Amino acid sequence: MAGQGYISIQNSARDALDPPALEGANWQPTGPPVDNGFHGFGQRGERHMNKLGLAILAVPLAGLGFLVWNMLAPAPQSHSMTPPDTSAQQPGAPLAEVTLPTELSQNARIGQRAFEAKCAVCHGQNAAGQNGVAPPLVHPIYRPGHHADAAFLIAARNGVRAHHWKFGNMPPVEGITDGEVQMITRYIRELQQANGIE
Ligand code: HEC
Numbered sequence: 001m002a003g004q005g006y007i008s009i010q011n012s013a014r015d016a017l018d019p020p021a022l023e024g025a026n027w028q029p030t031g032p033p034v035d036n037g038f039h040g041f042g043q044r045g046e047r048h049m050n051k052l053g054l055a056i057l058a059v060p061l062a063g064l065g066f067l068v069w070n071m072l073a074p075a076p077q078s079h080s081m082t083p084p085d086t087s088a089q090q091p092g093a094p095l096a097e098v099t100l101p102t103e104l105s106q107n108a109r110i111g112q113r114a115f116e117a118k119c120a121v122c123h124g125q126n127a128a129g130q131n132g133v134a135p136p137l138v139h140p141i142y143r144p145g146h147h148a149d150a151a152f153l154i155a156a157r158n159g160v161r162a163h164h165w166k167f168g169n170m171p172p173v174e175g176i177t178d179g180e181v182q183m184i185t186r187y188i189r190e191l192q193q194a195n196g197i198e
Pocket of ligand 1 (some may be wrong): 152155162168
């Protein structure tokens with residue numbers, strides 16, 4: 001019977017809400033129960049409405065769960081994103097238009113000096129990137145939700161295997177301390193914020 005198949009689809013949609021990423025989401029259906037006139041299977045209409053509500057929310061929630069899972073994925077190499085195509089640009093051209101913040105915090109200014117000494121040779125002035133060399137760090141790919149501060153420490157310590165761009169690997173950065181990388185990260189975050197990347 002048609003109704004039966006419908007209910008079982010709803011149930012499997014609800015099952016999709018069960019993965020651990022959504023634990024604690026604790027979603028509750030809202031709004032007054034509406035009697036849809038469907039009182040089958042010995043349960044009250046209200047209950048069916050709850051299931052229907054769940055089924056309707058399952059799709060966006062599953063999407064949200066996937067996003068959260070993506071953000072929590074530990075290894076930077078484990079996610080995939082199509083590398084932006086920069087082939088139309090000149091080699092060495094900046095890949096982002098960076099609006100400079102009106103002022104930087106003291107730590108960010110220390111970070112700026114370290115960045116200019118150790119990173120700008122590849123990542124360019126103001127971390128705007130250089131086509132064919134290294135990506136702009138002022139870019140939505142490197143927003144805190146996608147590349148947490150730890151990604152900067154790991155990048156400087158271990159280098160980075162090319163995965164977002166086609167510019168080759170980043171080698172480990174010699175002669176830099178974790179403290180300096182933290183200041184650099186502060187600097188990049190303030191540049192990102194000034195460019196609406198949060
Ligand atoms: C020799 C060139 C070079 C230098 C020097 C360099 N980088 Fe990179 N960096 C790259 C390239 C190329 C990538 C892009 C890898 C890819 O395809 O995702 C990258 C990626 C990154 C990433 C992204 C890491 C990830 O998990 O995806 C961060 C963060 C980063 N660099 C920070 C820095 C910092 C901080 C410095 C200076 C201390 C620095 N880089 C110096 C070439 C360089």
